[in-house]
Amino acid sequence: MKTKAAVVYEFGKPIEIEELELDKPREGEVLIRYLYGGLCHSDIHIAHGDLPGRLPMILGHEGAGVIEEVGPGVTRVKPGDRVVCSFIPNCGVCRYCATGRQSICDMGATILEGYLPGEHWPATGPKGNYGAMCMLGTFSQYGLIHQNSCVKVDDDLPLDKAVLVGCGVPTGWGAAVNTAGVKAGDTVVVAGIGGIGINAVQGAALAGAKNVIAIDPLPNKREKAMELGATHAFATNEEAMQTITDLTRGQMADSAILTPGLMTAEIVQGGFDSVGKGGIVVLTGLNKMEEMSVNLSGSIMTLWRKEVRGSLFGDCNPTVDIPRILGLYQSGDIKLDELVTKTYTLDQINEGYDDLLNGKNIRGVLVHEH
Ligand SMILES: NC(=O)c1ccc[n+]([C@@H]2O[C@H](COP(=O)([O-])OP(=O)(O)OC[C@H]3O[C@@H](n4cnc5c(N)ncnc54)[C@H](O)[C@@H]3O)[C@@H](O)[C@H]2O)c1
Ligand SMILES: [Zn+2]
Ligand SMILES: [Zn+2]
Missing domain, CATH: 3.40.50.720 (NAD(P)-binding Rossmann-like Domain)
Structure with a gap:
């Protein structure tokens, strides 16, 4: 299926909006309709070439949305589930996950290449294979991601705020x-x-x-x-x-x-x-x-x-800590609404990052249109 996405083609150049073709979900993978993406400084480290990301790359690693379709063998989520994405996936069984250190899960090894397990590239376009930042690429209307990046959240949580719990909130x-x-x-x-x-x-x-x-x-x-x-x-x-x-x-x-x-x-x-x-x-x-x-x-x-x-990721275990932090938001102990300074459309992504670099935002949030 087609998706409009924010892509880095060259370090130091503006982010470009491109129409890409997403592949179908394979074993363990899901198709997500992103509703919101948070603008974190780490994406700009990719765009500036500070981090050795493989290009072209779909940016965005703070995201929340709705599961549209699931591939074979998916057990963590089902179509219609509302999820917050974890910027590092967790497999649950590697030595780090098994010892309560999900933030350094071995599955995170390819977050800067941006392909899914088995070197499955989530998207293709005019420049061939496109990876996705942190295997997510939340600055895209839709994403092909792994179920291990998904944390299902309560239906009554506002995703435009919960999106921040994909990176910024647990990391800090x-x-x-x-x-x-x-x-x-x-x-x-x-x-x-x-x-x-x-x-x-x-x-x-x-x-x-x-x-x-x-x-x-x-x-x-x-x-x-x-x-x-x-x-x-x-x-x-x-x-x-x-x-x-x-x-x-x-x-x-x-x-x-x-x-x-x-x-x-x-x-x-x-x-x-x-x-x-x-x-x-x-x-x-x-x-x-x-x-x-x-x-x-x-x-x-x-x-x-x-x-x-x-x-890394505040040494959090996302499967436990994302719901824990959202619970603290629901009880009023952690503020999320107060963190969103401004919202942007996908086409305004460069403006959003200019605002971040100029120190205007605590957090900017991208609101997707479908
Ligand atoms: N370790 C992790 O897991 C992880 C996760 C996400 C982001 N990060 C990194 O954390 C950093 C912060 O991300 P962010 O999204 O909050 O960025 P941001 O740009 O929103 O905030 C950075 C802040 O640092 C301030 N600053 C600049 N120079 C300073 C100085 N000398 N002393 C004190 N403050 C100064 C800026 O004014 C700004 O308010 C980035 O480098 C990002 O890549 C790390
Ligand atoms: Zn981040
Ligand atoms: Zn693991």
Whole structure:
């Protein structure tokens, strides 16, 4: 079947809208009608060539929609089911899934090539085979995806908000709750208040942090952080240091969660300096693969017993954590409505990413037309 999709043909060039042909679902695969797609910074890392994505690629890895058709052997979903897509699929049986680490499931190995198991390309078009970002490609009216990327959600959940729980919310929330292991009374620094960082703020606050210090150069981001759980906000890490020192009587923060659009050695150093003995620095933001963004004193790390941890998908287990977070939304403990700054049509995708890069949005959401 035909679908209109947002495609990257060349790194550094605008995203193009193309009509593509989707293949039929094979074993374990499903056809989804995407209703919404969230604009996450990671798609722009592909478009800019920071991440070595295979081109052409259909962008979009935050998505929600309705299952239209299922292939042979599909048991997780059926036609008519409303689902939130998980940006990393989970097979349930690899050594990582089997040990409660679904975010590093072996099935995620091809998320930057974008084909389905067995090198099944989801779509074809004028330039041959097209992969889909994270094996999803949510900036398309329809998608051919694997059932292991689908999490069925309650019928009464508004998908235009639930869509954010496909990446941004669990990635930020989990960076605080899982990777940093925030506990009641903690002091937590969150640097970079976009769609990810704002949810690290929400996660830290909900886990009981006493002080949540948000850092972002942009005033609109600091304001939103204060609205959703931060206790303090600063433009730079340097400006925050005195307050962190005062609030903790010199013991410094328990954790620093780093969620900037582009991770740099300077930002990592700032996080490292802001945590005290036994402190945890969480790296969530990305940069070019070859960028050396960690350059720290190993002696200080050892003598202060500090830790630096990478966090993918907030160390969440999507089959459990997507429904868990949606439950917290339903109870009013996690805000989603307040995270959507602006909506876009598929044709406005470049405008949406300009807005993201210009710091206008907490999250932009693409609304599909069919
Ligand atoms: N690890 C994962 O699983 C995962 C998942 C999704 C996204 N990401 C990455 O997380 C990062 C954030 O994504 P997003 O969608 O929230 O991006 P975003 O562009 O919406 O937000 C980034 C924020 O960082 C701020 N910022 C820039 N420089 C800063 C600095 N020096 N100090 C503090 N803040 C600074 C910007 O003003 C902006 O508000 C991206 O690199 C993205 O690729 C990682
Ligand atoms: Zn993302
Ligand atoms: Zn697995």
